[in-house]
Amino acid sequence: MPQDEYLRRVKGVHALCIHPGVGHVDQEVLETAGPQLKVVGTMSVGYDHIDVAACKAKGVKVGNTPYVLSDSVAEHTICLALMVLRRVPFLMGSIVADTWKNNKGSAFASLGASLHGKTVGIIGLGGIGKAIAERLIAFKVNKVIYNSRTQKPDVAKLLGLEFATLDNLLSQCDLVITSCDLNESTKHILNREAFKKMKKSAIVVNISRGPIIEQHHLIEALQNGEIAGAGLDVMTPEPLPFDHPLTKMPNVVLTPHMGSATWETRMAMGDLTVKNIIAGLQDQPLPAPLC
């Protein structure tokens, strides 16, 4: 929706139901909406499209949808990792382009890399990071290391995860997964310096927000062979232009921000969003409050 249309529709509402990319809340939106606005429900766990502090200052409640999407996003993360490691788009392409026959008989053509036995790093151990770790363990990885703003000793003990500084995680891991919130401290956390610390054989999977990665530096690192591949569900900008350099890289798998996009999960997210909004309208505590 164009901004002027959005502002026109926002005026006078008591509740706003939004989704990243389809609605945002900043000072302008709050002022245009008016003092009767009581609650914002975002159908997402991420809330970088909402100025939560400004909402709080105006007494507007904000709710999001944590936990109900963790399993679906974790499934998609493993899917992206496997697609890059096992070169699924390239392999499917060899059938479509009829080049399979050229490799027939060779046991060493078109090989990928295993997930089992690998050391995996997760940056951000919230609900999604934890769900990813649970799945990695089932895939028999060597170990899972995590880095997050605060250590999570209970989850780490339960799942047998190790905490590491970011530098340590980057230098040890074969697969680096970003599942952290986007904020000032995580923006461009994977940049040129970070890629240089990683193994040349490492791959990166980003399922949180595009700006977690400094994308120009990622392209440079992929082109220079400083890392081996990337699986990205989020990128900058969204939608990514179809002719963007990332779309032409054989070692990159892209999906259009679909981590939580299953029927089951989107319905659960919708239900929780509605519950947040109804609670806000009735001056009750929100089931999943951000403020």
Ligand code: DGY
């Ligand atoms: C989330 O829940 O934050 C997802 O990225 C929504 O698309």
